[in-house]
Amino acid sequence: MSTATQLIHSIPVDPLTGAISVPIYQTSTFVQEAPGVNKGYDYARTGNPTRAILEQLIAQLEKGSTGIAFASGLAAIDAIVKLLKTGDEILAVDDIYGGAFRLFTNVYDKFGIKVTFVDTSDVEAVFNAVTPNTKLIWLETPTNPTLKISDIEAIAKIAKANNSLLCVDNTFASPVLQQPIPLGADIVIHSATKYLGGHSDLIAGLVVTKDKEIGDKIKYIQNACGAILAPFDSWLAIRGIETLHLRIKQHCTSALTIAEYLEQHPAVDKVFYPGLKTHPNHDIAKKQSKGFGGIISFSLKNDTEAAAIEFVTNTGLFKLAESLGGIKSLVSHPANMTHKSIPAEKRRAAGVKDSLIRLSIGLEDAEDLINDLDNTFEKIKQQTAKKETAELSAC
Numbered sequence: 099m100s101t102a103t104q105l106i107h108s109i110p111v112d113p114l115t116g117a118i119s120v121p122i123y124q125t126s127t128f129v130q131e132a133p134g135v136n137k138g139y140d141y142a143r144t145g146n147p148t149r150a151i152l153e154q155l156i157a158q159l160e161k162g163s164t165g166i167a168f169a170s171g172l173a174a175i176d177a178i179v180k181l182l183k184t185g186d187e188i189l190a191v192d193d194i195y196g197g198a199f200r201l202f203t204n205v206y207d208k209f210g211i212k213v214t215f216v217d218t219s220d221v222e223a224v225f226n227a228v229t230p231n232t233k234l235i236w237l238e239t240p241t242n243p244t245l246k247i248s249d250i251e252a253i254a255k256i257a258k259a260n261n262s263l264l265c266v267d268n269t270f271a272s273p274v275l276q277q278p279i280p281l282g283a284d285i286v287i288h289s290a291t292k293y294l295g296g297h298s299d300l301i302a303g304l305v306v307t308k309d310k311e312i313g314d315k316i317k318y319i320q321n322a323c324g325a326i327l328a329p330f331d332s333w334l335a336i337r338g339i340e341t342l343h344l345r346i347k348q349h350c351t352s353a354l355t356i357a358e359y360l361e362q363h364p365a366v367d368k369v370f371y372p373g374l375k376t377h378p379n380h381d382i383a384k385k386q387s388k389g390f391g392g393i394i395s396f397s398l399k400n401d402t403e404a405a406a407i408e409f410v411t412n413t414g415l416f417k418l419a420e421s422l423g424g425i426k427s428l429v430s431h432p433a434n435m436t437h438k439s440i441p442a443e444k445r446r447a448a449g450v451k452d453s454l455i456r457l458s459i460g461l462e463d464a465e466d467l468i469n470d471l472d473n474t475f476e477k478i479k480q481q482t483a484k485k486e487t488a489e490l491s492a493c
C-alpha cells in the first residue's frame with residue numbers, strides 16, 4: 099500500500115459511533131469508576147483522545163515510537179531543551195529559526211545551558227565543534243531562510259559517537275519529503291503551524307522520538323509543564339495532515355518552476371532553492387529527501403533593505419506575512435521579520451542578506467504566481483525609473 103493510502107486509513111473511524119471524522123473530545127476531565135480506575139484518561143492535560151490520535155499519527159508518519167503534541171512549535175522545542183541540565187551544551191545550525199535562537203540564547207543562557215552555532219551543512223565543522231558537554235545537536239534542514247541542507251545521516255554518526263542527542267526540526271521538509279529518524283536522528287520536531295496544519299489557521303508543535311524511553315521523558319515534561327495542544331487544534335492538525343501528501347506534491351512542483359523563473363530574471367542576484375542544480379547542497383538534498391519543498395529565497399541585484407521592502411509591499415497574490423506552508427502564497431523579508439531577533443552581523447554572516455526575500459509557494463496556479471512576480475518586478479522598475487527622472491530634474 100502506498101504511504102498516502104496508509105496515512106489516510108491510519109486515522110481511525112470512531113469505534114463508539116462510526117463517525118468518519120475524528121471526534122473532538124472537548125472535556126477537561128473524565129469520570130472514574132473508582133479512584134484510579136478509568137478508561138485510559140483521567141485529566142485532559144495528561145491525555146485527551148483527540149490529541150492522542152494526532153500523536154499516534156505523527157509518530158507513524160515520522161517512523162518513530164512516540165508522538166507528543168504541544169501548543170506551538172516553540173513549546174515543542176522548549177520541552178526538548180528541558181531534557182538538558184546546567185552545564186550541558188547545544189550545538190545548533192547557524193541559520194536557525196529566529197524563535198529557536200531567542201529561546202536558546204535569551205531564555206536558557208541564564209540556566210547555564212550554552213549554545214554554539216555552526217554551519218551544519220559542513221559535516222567536518224560539526225565534527226570539530228562538538229565537545230564532551232554537547233548533549234544536543236540541533237539541525238534544521240532545509241534551513242530558514244537560506245535553505246541550506248545538512249547531512250542527517252553523517253551528523254547522526256557524530257552525535258552517536260559523542261553521546262549527544264540529535265534533534266531535527268523537520269518543519270520545512272515535512273515527513274512526506276524527509277524522515278530524519280530512519281536516517282539516525284533521535285528526535286524530530288515540527289511547527290505544525292506550517293505544512294502539517296497547512297491552512298494558516300493553527301498554531302501547534304509536534305515532537306516524535308525514535309525511542310520510547312526519551313518519548314516518555316518528553317511526555318512527562320508535556321504533562322509537568324503543561325504546554326499541551328487543545329482538542330480542537332489537535333483536530334485541525336489531523337485534518338491538515340490528511341491532505342499533506344497532495345499539498346506537498348503541488349508545493350514542490352510549483353516551487354521548482356518558480357525557482358527556475360527567478361534564476362533567469364535580470365533583477366535577481368541569487369536564488370536559494372535546493373532543487374536547483376546550482377544549489378551548493380543539491381546532491382545531499384537529493385539523497386536524503388524525496389523532494390525539495392515549497393520555500394524559495396532570493397536576493398536582489400540591488401542589495402538594499404529598501405529594495406526588498408519595495409518588492410514585498412508590491413506583490414498581489416503573494417501576501418506579506420510571517421509563516422509559511424499554507425494554501426495561500428506568502429512573501430516575507432526575513433531581516434525585518436522572522437530573523438529580526440538575530441543580531442545583524444550574525445544574520446549577515448549566516449547568509450541572510452539585507453535584500454533577501456522569502457517566498458512560501460502556496461497552492462495557486464504556478465503560472466499565476468509567476469505573473470504576479472513578473473508584475474512586481476516591472477512595477478518596481480518603473481517606480482525606480484520615475485524616481486531617477488525626478489532626481490535628475492531636481493538637479
Ligand SMILES: *Cc1c(COP(=O)(O)O)cnc(C)c1O
Pocket residue numbers: 170171172173195197198238242267269270288289290291292301302303
Ligand atoms: C515557525 C517555526 C518554528 C516555531 O513554531 P511556532 O509554531 O511558530 O511556535 C520552529 N521552527 C521552524 C523551522 C519554523 O518555521
